[in-house]
Amino acid sequence: MSKTFRLDGREIPFEAGQTIMDAVLAAGGYIPHLCHNPEFAPHGSCRVCLVAIGGRQVSACTAPASEGLEVESDSEAIQATRRAILQMLFVEGNHVCPACEKSGACQLQAVAYYTGMLAPHFTHFFPHRSVDASHPDFIIDFNRCILCELCVRASRDQDGKRVFAISGRGLDSHLAIDSPSGRLGDSSFAAGDKAAHVCPTGAILPKHRGYETPIGARLYDREPISVVGDVRAHEEEVA
Amino acid sequence: MSDKPRIATVSLCGCFGCHMSLLDIDERILDLVGLVTFDRTPLTDIKRLGDCDLGLIEGGVANAENVEVLREFRRRCKVLVAFGACAVNGGVPAMRNQFRLADCLRESYCDGIGVHNPGIPNDPEIPLLLNQVHPVHEVVEIDHFLPGCPPSADAIWTFLNELLEGKPIRLPYDQLHYD
Ligand code: SF4
Ligand code: SF4
Ligand code: FES
Helix, strand or coil, X not given: CCXXXXXXXXXXXXXXXXXXXXHHHHCCCCCCCCCCCCCCCCCXXXXXXXXXXXXXXXXXXXXXXXXXXXXXXXXXXXHHHHHHHHHHHHHHCCCCHHHCCCXXXXXXXXXXXXXXXXXXXXXXXXXXXXXXXXXXXXXXXHHHCXXXXXXXXXXXXXXXXXXXXXXXXXXXXXXXXXXXXXCHHHCCXXXXXXXXXXXXXXXXXXXXXXXXXXXXXXXCCCCCHHXXXXXXXXXXXXX | CCCCCEEEEXXXXXXXXXXXXXXXXXXXXXXXXXXXXXXXXXXXXXXXXXXXXXXXXECEEEEHHHHHHHHHHHHHEEEXXXXXHHHHHCCHHHHHHHCCHHHHHHHHHHHCCCCCCCXXXXXXCCCCEEEEEXXXXXXXXCCEEECCCCCCHHHHHHXXXXXXXXXXXXXXXXXXXXX
């Protein structure tokens, strides 16, 4: 008999060592997440996977599952907190979805839809950030980076390259590229790298294929991310 | 005086796409005309804003006139709605916020490709541009937000019906879009 906990009243089985997120995803459930990707060690930085256990809020991607927990995820209070976190992510960068090639297949946008976010609410920072189009196959648009470190982890842990790192502190934190010029085209980054295929936003994008899938036929255009799942599970269709 | 709710609409720094989408509700516009009275809007050509129950603001705030009109709408309308992507977050026009205003003007009117008679227009009739384009909620208090570039006709229809019936606004999944 496997052990169980409850997610919004639903029984979820788990094995020793699994986090709440691992167990829920394995059981076909959904807790929103951006910095989490089951292929990499949990990072616990974006906080959109926030759930409540007995009135205490924890990140589901780092909290270990344990017998008999009552986990609250789909309540209005939790969704409201997630919305506020997402609103901060939106105003901190420059997200012009109508002008973004990733729109409709973007996990940040899809999670915001899932929580019912209608507007960014806060005052926009409108930071000055650049676009790096120096690589022949990929562009990086720093305006859309949410510092989830998935590309950092993929490049380091799977590609063995360390092309990316987060540099600076606090508001100055930014994604840095390891090359003499600091540009992607002068780094060892290649289209086949794992790091090229893990970004949950439109920050790292393949060139020349932006509108292969028309708006309206994209991953999250018809059904929510809680049904469709992560971008990574659909790489072939949407890359 | 009819006691139907009065609606006013305006396009600030927008492309009129949200107003076009409002017209896209097709024959339902006849139902809408039965439900509300239109005050100042590009559809009626009434120039002066009266006291209204509802104001729909398309577009962000890019110049001094936008600020003035938006504040007038806030004074006159009981309920004010940020209508569409540019009103909600500045949208595509806010992409100029990456550049200095002087550089934008120089590029458009002096150094740009194909410019004849270079010179930055300075007729006093032309409203002065703000340094940055702002979403409307950064200038006045906003009661409701309807995202989309533009919001689809169905989303507008759902929104207006629920609002007029005093219900909480719940857009079905395929009507909630930022693009
Ligand atoms: S990365 Fe996602 S949220 Fe940001 S502009 Fe692109 S589609 Fe919108
Ligand atoms: S570029 Fe993408 S994957 Fe890398 S840190 Fe930014 S959002 Fe995350
Ligand atoms: S998914 Fe858990 S903190 Fe980002």
